[in-house]
Amino acid sequence: MKKWNVATVRAAKGREKLGCCTAYDACFARLADESGVPIVLIGDSLGMNVLGHSTTLPVGMSDMLAAVAAVARAVKDALVVGDMPFGSYQCGEDEAMRNAVAMIKAGAEAVKLEGGASVCGLIRRLTAAGIPVLAHVGMTPQSVNEYGGFKKQGQTREAAEKVLADAKAVEEAGAFAVTLECIPAELAAEITAALKIVTIGIGAGPVCDAQWLVMHDLLGLNEKVPSFVKKYADLASVVRGAFSAYVNEVRKGEFPQ
Ligand code: KIV
Numbered sequence: 001m002k003k004w005n006v007a008t009v010r011a012a013k014g015r016e017k018l019g020c021c022t023a024y025d026a027c028f029a030r031l032a033d034e035s036g037v038p039i040v041l042i043g044d045s046l047g048m049n050v051l052g053h054s055t056t057l058p059v060g061m062s063d064m065l066a067a068v069a070a071v072a073r074a075v076k077d078a079l080v081v082g083d084m085p086f087g088s089y090q091c092g093e094d095e096a097m098r099n100a101v102a103m104i105k106a107g108a109e110a111v112k113l114e115g116g117a118s119v120c121g122l123i124r125r126l127t128a129a130g131i132p133v134l135a136h137v138g139m140t141p142q143s144v145n146e147y148g149g150f151k152k153q154g155q156t157r158e159a160a161e162k163v164l165a166d167a168k169a170v171e172e173a174g175a176f177a178v179t180l181e182c183i184p185a186e187l188a189a190e191i192t193a194a195l196k197i198v199t200i201g202i203g204a205g206p207v208c209d210a211q212w213l214v215m216h217d218l219l220g221l222n223e224k225v226p227s228f229v230k231k232y233a234d235l236a237s238v239v240r241g242a243f244s245a246y247v248n249e250v251r252k253g254e255f256p257q
Contacts, residue, residue, distance in 0.1 A: 004038045004079040006110060006132045006176045012038075013198050018210035020200060021218060024050050024067045026074035028215055033075040039200075040078040041112060041134075041212065042068045044085045044142070049216040056141050059085040061099055065106045072107020081134050082108030086142040089113055093122050100131050112179065114140035116166020120173035127174035135170035138163050138204065139182035152203075154183040160190075167191045167199075179212065180204040203228040 002008065012018055020039035023029035024046045032040055046067055047059040068082040082103035089096035100111045110132035113119055123133045139153045147153075154163040164187070167178050177198040180188045185205020192199045192208050201208030203226060213229060216222045220231040221239070249255035 003077050006079070009039065009079060009198055010176055013196070013209050018198070018200070019213075020210055021213050022046075022049075022215045023071050024215070026070040029071040029078075030074040032215070033078045037078050039081060039210070040071060040075055041081045042071050042083060042108070043112075043214065044083040045214050047085075049214060049222070055144050057086045057144070061085060061088050061102065064088075065102060068103055068106040068108050079110065080108050081110045081112050082106065084111050084113040089119070089122060093125055096122050097125060097129065100126055101129075104131055110134055110176070112136055114142050116163075117169040120169050123170060123173035123175055133170075133173075133175045134177045134179065134200075135167075135173075135175035136179040136181065137166040137170065138180045141181070150182070152182045152184070154187045160184070160187045163187060164191055164194065167195060171195050171197050177210070180208060 009018070018038045020041065021032055021037055022041045022043040022045055023032050024042060029040055042064065044056040044059045044064065046063060047053040047056045051059070051063065053059070064082060064085050072080050084099060084103070088099040103111050111126065112134040113122070114136040116137045123135065126133050139147070139150065141150060144150055154160040163183055167180070170178055175197060177200055178195065180191060180199050180201045182203040185207065188199065188201050188204035189207035198209040200210040200212050202212040217225045217229045218232050220234040220236055223236055225231065246255065
């Protein structure tokens with residue numbers, strides 16, 4: 001298997017569609033990597049999937065750095081991308097640079113951050129410092145309070161124009177790929193055709209160059225999932241079955257023998 005990097009991801013545009021996912025620990029990151037997942041994102045969705053929060057907002061740098069280090073130790077071939085949590089890049093570019101450097105020192109090979117035109121100055125500084133950036137436009141979950149919930153974006157022509165302009169701006173600023181989250185499929189297709197960089201959709205239809213799924217959703221560990229998710233396994237049932245068989249066998253004196 002080849003080692004994925006920013007150059008091979010860029011080169012995949014128009015040639016190969018990429019099924020990418022999140023991981024938050026060494027065990028699942030190793031399994032994803034061994035299965036050929038090209039990009040493993042340590043998403044700030046760790047807040048919901050691992051830490052039990054209802055949004056990504058409480059996640060901090062210390063949460064992310066521990067998870068990035070664990071995933072990076074396990075992955076051999078995938079590109080490892082660390083998500084910049086809320087508050088790590090909103091309080092000034094110098095602090096953002098220091099936090100992105102910490103992500104790279106922990107083992108990330110690129111960082112992801114949310115926002116369009118408003119973060120282009122930071123994207124320029126990061127890429128000039130040798131830190132590749134994966135951008136994220138459309139529905140940006142760190143803005144949940146501004147939206148009043150996790151709501152689909154880009155639904156009016158004016159809103160769609162803004163998402164398209166943001167995607168073009170982050171490309172121009174040097175991002176090597178852009179996440180398109182929860183926008184209409186036609187808009188995602190328009191953006192994918194307009195950009196030279198890879199678009200990675202999540203809830204953005206089938207035409208993007210690549211897709212994200214959150215690991216806990218695709219494996220069926222989360223029972224309630226967004227409507228666009230396909231569950232490729234039902235691990236919640238498997239795990240519950242194993243735990244209850246163990247508890248019953250111990251209770252009945254059948255284990256250990
Ligand atoms: O944190 C996350 O899970 C994300 C998704 C877009 C994959 O940012």
